[in-house]
Amino acid sequence: MQIRIGQGYDVHAIADGLPMWLGGIQLPSDKGFVAHSDGDVAIHALCDALLGAAALGDIGLHFPDSSPQWKDADSKGLLRRVVEMLSKEGWKVGNADITIALQAPKLRPYIDEMRSVLAPILGVPVDAVSVKATTTEHLGFVGRGEGCEVWAVVLIEKD
Numbered sequence: 653m654q655i656r657i658g659q660g661y662d663v664h665a666i667a668d669g670l671p672m673w674l675g676g677i678q679l680p681s682d683k684g685f686v687a688h689s690d691g692d693v694a695i696h697a698l699c700d701a702l703l704g705a706a707a708l709g710d711i712g713l714h715f716p717d718s719s720p721q722w723k724d725a726d727s728k729g730l731l732r733r734v735v736e737m738l739s740k741e742g743w744k745v746g747n748a749d750i751t752i753a754l755q756a757p758k759l760r761p762y763i764d765e766m767r768s769v770l771a772p773i774l775g776v777p778v779d780a781v782s783v784k785a786t787t788t789e790h791l792g793f794v795g796r797g798e799g800c801e802v803w804a805v806v807l808i809e810k811d
């Protein structure tokens with residue numbers, strides 16, 4: 653069996669009056685992420701981790717923000733397409749570990765829902781999807797509430 657690791661990283665700015673999509677769900681917030689798509693920064697980092705593991709480029713290559721096709725796109729659809737791309741090359745997902753840095757809202761109540769939304773798209777059991785959240789103690793752009801930063805790591809496997 654072949655095993656590969658991939659890591660992904662993404663940042664989106666926060667602005668008033670936008671829906672806040674994160675980890676595949678909409679959070680109750682009067683602010684959201686500035687983006688061409690729905691701005692789900694966690695899914696974007698996850699897509700890049702998967703693409704990186706398979707050496708298939710990055711999310712900007714496959715879903716350019718210059719394309720009207722991806723305007724306001726549901727990032728879960730992008731993730732499905734990425735999983736399909738890997739599947740065509742014989743890869744399946746082993747596990748995913750996501751770390752979200754966001755000052756507010758506090759994410760603890762939403763973590764399990766994110767995991768249960770992401771797991772079936774990845775084709776893995778919920779216990780193979782970890783979502784962790786941290787603030788940055790009011791330091792930096794995350795701490796000032798100006799943006800959200802996400803890191804994702806995945807393993808992929810091929811028989």
Ligand code: MG
Nearest residue numbers: 662663693696
């Ligand atoms: Mg992004």
